[in-house]
Amino acid sequence: MTSLRAQLSTSSLAAFLAGPAMAQTAPAPAALPVSDSADAARSEARQADPLNLERVVVTATSVAKSKLKNSLSVTTIGDDLVTALNPQTQSEVLRLIPGMVDHGGNGPGGNGNITVRGLPITTGGAPFVQIQEDGLPTVLFGDMNFGNNDYWIRFNRSNTIEAVRGGSASVLASGAPGAVINYVSDTGEVPGGVIGLEGGVNYNSTKAYFAAGRALARDLRFHIDGYAIKGRGLRDPGFDAQKGYQLKANMTKGLGELGFVRLYLKRLDDAEPVYTGYPSLVHAGPSGFSGLSPFPGFDARTGTTVGIYNERINVLDSTTGELSKKKSDGLRPVASAYGAQLHLTPGGGLTIDDKFRYTQMSGSFSNNFMRLTRASNIVGSTVNGQTVGSIVYANGPLAGQPFNGTYVNTGPQVYTRIRDMGSVANDLSVSKAFDLAGGSVQLTGGLFYMDQRIAQDWHPNAHYQTLEGVNPAGLDLVSTTGQLLTLDGVSSYNTAFGLGANRSYDISAKNSAPYLNANWESGQVQLDVGVRHDRLRVKGWAESASAATTTTGLIGGALVSRSLLDPSTHEALNYTARYSSYSAGALYALNTDTSVFARVSHGGRFNVDRNILSGYTNPDGSLNESGRQKVVSRVKQQELGIKNRGQFGSLRYGTNATLFHSTYDSSNFDLTRGPTGTYFQSGYKATGLELESSFRSGGFAMLANITWIDAKVTANAQGPDPQNLVSSGVGNRPARMPRLLYVLAPSYRVGGFTGGVMLVGRGRNSVDTVSQYEAPSEVQVHLNAHWEFLPGATLSLNVHNLFDKLLADGHMSPGSLASLQANGTIDGLPIGTGAAVNGRAVVLGINYAF
Template identity: 75%
Template sequence: MIAQTAAAPAAAAASAPMPDTAAAPPTPARQADSLNLERIVVTTASMARSKLRSSLSVTTIDDDLVRAMNPQTQAEVLRLIPGMIDQGGNGPGGNANISVRGLPVTTGGSPFVQIQEDGLPTVLFGDMNFGNNDYWIRFNRSNSIEAVRGGSASVLASGAPGAVINFVSDTGTVGGGSVGLESALNYNATKGYFTAAGALAEGLHFHADGFVIQGRGLRDPGFDAQKGYQIKANLTKDLGTLGYVRFNVKLLDDTEPLYTSYPSLVHAGSSGFTGLSPFPGFDARTGSTVGVYNEVINVVDSTTGQLTRRRTDGLHPVANAYGLQLHLTPGGGFTIDDKFRYTQMRGTFSNNTMGLAMPSSIIGSTVNGQTVGSIVYANGPSKGQAFTGSYLNTGTQTFTRMSDMGSRANDLNASKTFDLAGGKTSVTGGLFYMDQHIAQDWHINAHYQTLEGVNPAGLDLLSTTGQLLTLNGVSGFNTARGPGVNRTYDLSAANTAPYLTANWESGALQLDAGVRHDMLRVNGWAESASAATTQTSLIDGSLVSSSVLDPATREALHYDASYSSYSVGALYAVNNDTSVFGRVSRGGRFNVDRNILSGYTNPDGSLNDSGRQKVVSHVKQQEIGVKNRGQFGELAYSANATLFHSSYGSSNFDLTQGPTGTYYQSAYESTGVELEGSLRSGGFAMVASMTWTDAKVTANAQGADPQNLVSSGVGNRPAGVPDLMYMLAPSYRIGDFMGGVMIVGRGRSNVNTSSQYFAPAEVLVNMNMSWRFMPGATVDLNVHNLFDKLLADGHLNQSSLASLQANGTINGLPVGTGGVLNGRAVVLGLNYEF
């Protein structure tokens, strides 16, 4: 069958091994290879080698392991990969900060991690504002994930010196299929899915899979926040000894809610906080800042100034991708491979964020030129009545239209294998090209609403003279965080990268090296609002501010940039079940849309001196590792261990931080160990991983003026990098029943680079059970966050006890805000294979 049905985590460990590529016959250790060390590596690999014989740190995640985890967000899946760091509490559709091996995220997104689908990047830059790489991907049944950390990712991918995460599709070489239905038991959501594969004719086979989802979601906003579908299919024509040609298509249209920082009561000490308690009236595990009273928000058009209504759809990506792969083996040791994909992508990002405040900080302040005298309900059952709550939410309303995020990508390479110096040599030359379009317009409103987790109502401000200073809770359209954040831009970033790799193998020894040169060409423009286009006027009787685009701010973008990368590795096969490897790599990435409107360009669109220094960030990595499998009596095991050292320097700009933006000049280094392993004996199986990281800041400067940056935090642990991460997933099978748990934990992490204020260690426990009640049919029960813990996901917005106390206390506990993982989620599934 094309998809395995057991939902327990060790089902991946029980899967059949890949065909053995060595000359020796399979040993018992190989037959029980739980980590699939014989699987051929397809991600950032210039030669077809097994995981055991590749000088790379590679992790494979199969569908069964993901189903056991029952992830509530796309990013949570990545916690199964050693070394991978994510803050996955932002919602099931994406928008997580993803990094690896202690490389922190300065301004958001995934700056050093590339997400691929079948070997081509989903987007060229993983950290685009309102366009992160995890927006456009959905894990579906029969997929697997292959993750390469460090190593050849520097020379066989662009902008991915940290890691490449490749979502690999089944290609239908084994016929069959499945249909299934999942339904949440303690919230409103239903998901149906299918897979199908088989031969259509001799030498012609296909695979298709998809899902459809609808429901309110765990954080019920009072309407269907989850609704959409994905369909993927590929068709392969075998050309015999000449290779194959493959066509593929993906259609994605999926609306998912966005989660932001939420309030909690903080158990805090002088050096860090030790846990959270629910905020009265807003349980961060299930609460939402979106409800029936802000399901639709008002937006002022940046050009015309007209008021329009938009749905608060959370994250709504639409992606249609069409691809072609030609793999030719004409003989004589030659191989030619070309992957092409054309993608149409667009979408919207809309949400209400969290800003914690007390009424006393609002009353008496100046809003729209008037003194605030009182606060009343703007809508809901108490509309017009005085607001008497102790706290309110001053977070912004955000609506961003991603009008065009499409791309064209092509990766062509040719390799030749021949004998040299007593060994087998393979040389590969390739050319990668990708043209990424980035066209967006931003609308961020200043807004007030009640601090309630269910259907929060808007709050209107009244001046001391009785004048309304808000319209349905909005005091300023396109003005929150400064008028410059109201921006529109349309640019194309084309990256051309020739690369060359060479591999030599003789007996147990392998040597390989690669180089790559990335060349970027950016063309386009950007424009924002300014103080000159900000006005205060009466709209429907309310005195509110608004801003539109200012042509005087228009920035031309016409520049080139480049960087070179290298990677050198070696592997020695001690025996058929053990290998050791080492590798040194240097890679880079471009800073593009996050640096627009930052003063880094000349009037003609070329980079000025400051811009040329900040358009590229570099990462260096060194790693040594060992891979081993074996058997002690009835107990079979497999294990990988990698010792790594990473360092990088980065320059960046973030306009969303403060009215004029914030410039960053930073450098970091980290040393750590990645471990992954598995055990199996009879009906017992277990997979596990652990990463320990010692990271520190070696340079850190930031400020509103790039010429006058303030340094702080040097020597500290960078924010958001846990010292320990681990996953433990034991399971047991008895006949047709399998049950297991998955324990995902992380140690302490700093919440602010400058102050060394730490979040506590946390543990998430999931449970899964599966019963095959008839041939081909199973029923699965998955429970996410089994003990319904309030977990801060290693993140808290406040950086010190003093700032926590500025928000006051409830029952003697300070009030703070931060990202929080979902509460308990129980899902029942029925699956039938044919």
């Protein structure tokens, strides 16, 4: 039997483009061992099918058919591609999917703003994208405050990502009208494994990883994989900001022709730094900027707002008023998951499949955000009822000495305790195959259920610190009478973003969704139609602070303010909401290598935790009229696509092109904008083209993904009162939505050496919806090289951001020349804040596949 070593030893981009080595090739394999003949056939298929269009789709589909025969836009990212390109963040992984827009710069642990096909992000997170692990959601809602779906998942060796954009995602998943991204685990179908070690050459981080699996008997197999990481990370804070591990395992017991039963286990305990917006000097013109230069003392490519002087955060308990110190761990998810799958094929065309998972999840989010303020605007202002007379260093080697700098970082210092984000999920489906009207029909009915807990405590402090990219010191304010107005740089506890941001809540959101899907196929024609009805039951409570529970007094000799929770703000949550979805598609196979498809879909998503304490409920917890209109956002899509594979001489290729049109309408609330929060009434439309392609000829291979998006704002009303919203920017392009996105990754293999380059680019885009102030087009260049110096042993070198360019990643705030100039200029250049791309990162690794 061919081992996994033979496949993993060619862990290079060229190998990936021939097809993923460890992909789950079918949702329900009957025979557990893989024979030599099956392995040989699979290898031959990969050679003839660079885009792997014969891979059976297991995500957001009710029928086990290949990508070529599915009326869906599907992308597969195998372990070989990730091994070759070695992305350092979740954002870098997801950008390999056509149509996906992930505003990165948030760090290796997640907290990204993820969207697809021109759908906007009004508040944050991934509102229209569901991230799954082995067919079940990691969390029920993709954009929960301090609980986004990318917090709880990590890509490791032997994973395969399968992404379905639009189409049946509206019917076969909840809250995913934009896309479903499924992290599919290897199940030991191919025996073997890998063990490896990698580390930063120009930064401090070391990661060890492994994967192994095989058949233990004819009807029993297992797989296990994991990693451990430790180091300071891409931006050095002076302590180990990366520290954690993940362990995953599964075991499959075959039941002969009756099917199989599979058990899953996962443990994630990780701490990863959070990177947010940082200052840069902007080469600005009246309608847009052409580039960036480093801010003096804070290089946005390498700087961070966290260091040894704020490694621990002072947290004031919102109930007792007790002060304690918490580790600034960045993004700290702790998750234990236990799952099972039962797949039965009793005969007569009947299939029963049930997936179950119980997950315990908790953790914390901590970070110092960035807000640029002139020191001259602080001196003379009123803080805690006193006039600020001077600024001194609060800690560090200059503690107690006067601060004479021009700029201060007054960004909030945030610690959120994620008490419970656990869930119970189950998806039961029953399929029946039969003949009808000269063709074959597969009718699938199912019931999805998920109970999502959302329990958190927020602690946002008003904080002052130096504007330095390495170990920023805290700054204390002193009144004109000599009174200290801050403690370790904190002037007020639990009051940043407004009193409503000092909040505690405990919510149970139970979603039940019956669905029905029918697929009919006759000869070259295939028709697919499905419906779904989601019903959400929300119970719980939420409380915040108020002026009545905000006081100013002495703590540690400093006159500071603090806020506690106010029981009079208690909001009961006890309501039900629902929406229906549909999807219909048709496919015509022109021949064995080409198919065309069309599809329409209509889906929705619930707004839950982001809408609490917003005035959307009655005293008994039911939704009022305004709340009933705001709880559901809706998306409609139309698609037309073609899939083709072929050969020109020795060049083999595969391509998938999809033309799409999306419309969206939503209402939402964001309490972090403005003193009392901001209400949104939004509408957008987008037309675009996704092109995914792969080429191979001898030792040459190339991945080429291109997305073009033409998006427009159809409604953009916002304000502090939901009854009096102000509309602006209608007809403009949405902020941070580029017209062009592309990934070009050529490589060449000679003997045991493979070298390649990857270009990740984006076109011009507006950084502000109203002003349409534009960011320039950008391209990141990454280098990868792999040398198999012994059979199974590979040495790898990856260089990210090869030319160490300072790039804004399409984002800059404020969004107009006048607002950029409001904070003054340095060397004639105004100052802006943006989520900059990390600087050059060199990674050296070695692994052995067996």
